[in-house]
Structure formats: C-alpha cells, structure tokens
C-alpha cells in the first residue's frame with residue numbers, strides 16, 4: 734500500500750531538566766554542584782511511519798505523547814536516538830505554541846507560513862482561504878492574546894490544514910472548537926487523508942483515532958507499549974485503562 738517511509742524514530746529518549754528547585758546563588762553559596770531533577774519523558778521509543786499514513790498516538794496523561802510530537806516537529810532535540818524526517822516539511826498543530834500573542838491573526842499566518850518554509854507568495858495566495866476556514870471574522874486583525882482557546886485552535890487548525898506540508902502533527906486539536914467547526918475539521922481531515930499527506934494524531938478520543946488512523950502507537954510512562962492495527966491497539970489500551 735505504501736511506497737516510502739516518511740519518518741523514522743529510532744531509540745529516542747527525551748529528558749526534561751528542572752533546575753528551579755535550587756537557585757544558582759544558593760548552590761554557589763553552599764558550594765554544591767547544582768544538580769537538575771531529570772524527568773525522562775520519552776524512553777527509547779522507535780517506530781516508523783509511511784508516506785500517506787495516518788498514525789494515532791495514545792497513552793494516559795503524562796506518558797510522553799506531546800513531548801514526542803514536539804521532538805518530531807524539531808522543537809526538542811532528543812537526548813538519545815535519531816529522528817529522520819527524510820527531508821519532509823513538518824508542521825505541528827497544537828494549542829499554546831506557534832503564535833506570537835502580540836501579533837494579529839493575519840500576521841501570525843504569515844509568520845507561521847514562513848516558519849513552515851512556504852514562500853510569501855504562496856502564503857498570500859492562501860490567506861483568504863485560511864481566514865475563511867478559521868471563522869475568525871474581524872478578529873483576524875486583532876492580537877492573538879485576545880482570542881479564546883477555541884479561536885486560537887481554529888486559527889492553528891486552519892493554518893496547518895491549508896498550508897501544505899508533507900507531515901502534519903496534530904496534538905489534541907480535533908476535539909476543540911464548536912460543533913460546526915469540529916464537523917468542518919473532520920471533513921478537512923478526511924480530505925487530507927485522501928491526499929498523500931502523512932499525519933500523526935495524538936488524541937484521548939479513541940473514536941477519533943478509530944475514524945482516521947491506519948495504525949496506532951501506544952506509549953505508557955514514556956515507554957513503547959505497542960504499535961499496530963488501530964482496533965487491536967485501541968482494544969489493548971482501553972483494557973489497560975479499566976479500573
């Protein structure tokens with residue numbers, strides 16, 4: 734069914750270092766070596782995704798899904814292992830990252846597009862389509878800090894869905910927005926599925942994953958649990974979630 738690999742994640746581990754528990758001045762005064770609390774958020778995860786495939790990622794809260802997605806987007810460097818995107822352009826759709834709060838929606842569309850590596854002429858060509866899809870109306874010329882979280886997500890979805898990238902990463906944004914927008918986003922996702930776009934979706938909504946995904950990856954406490962057919966993996970995951 735697939736010809737090419739779009740993404741390879743090999744033995745990836747990612748740590749967060751928390752230095753806030755002791756100030757630098759205090760540690761110098763005490764003559765102690767300043768040690769960080771290290772949280773291993775992703776631990777030796779490997780998987781690959783084929784071009785045109787829709788891969789779901791599940792796991793309970795704090796299992797490392799967002800961290801993994803952000804590292805595929807290039808926001809974090811893995812502490813160990815390799816992420817190879819095979820020269821593909823990657824975009825991340827997530828609440829709370831990507832936009833400059835003091836810039837307007839329109840300015841953020843331009844900036845995000847440029848960060849995705851799109852030409853200015855291409856972004857301008859798609860500007861009206863993005864604004865229309867986002868349903869933001871006059872808010873498009875107001876600073877993003879004045880947006881509700883639903884409005885922010887709508888803009889984020891519109892930018893990422895309409896500006897073409899090869900790999901689209903979707904972090905929990907399909908379940909936000911009002912009912913009308915949700916239906917529209919689902920329809921857009923269905924269209925994207927017909928195209929050759931590779932998509933990774935993180936979601937707690939297993940019915941969303943059932944609807945869209947060819948395969949699902951399950952991680953728990955940063956560790957690889959299972960990857961395979963959507964139904965099989967979700968059944969195992971749901972069983973583990975029973976009290």
Ligand SMILES: Nc1ncnc2c1ncn2[C@@H]1O[C@H](COP(=O)(O)OP(=O)(O)OP(=O)(O)O)[C@@H](O)[C@H]1O
Nearest residue numbers: 749751772774792793794795796797798799800801
């Ligand atoms: N900025 C940070 N500093 C320190 N630890 C962090 C930071 N962000 C996340 N973590 C820790 O890393 C681990 C993985 O978090 P992550 O957000 O990737 O999980 P998740 O699976 O996306 O969770 P959720 O389903 O709740 O969104 C958790 O133990 C979390 O506490």
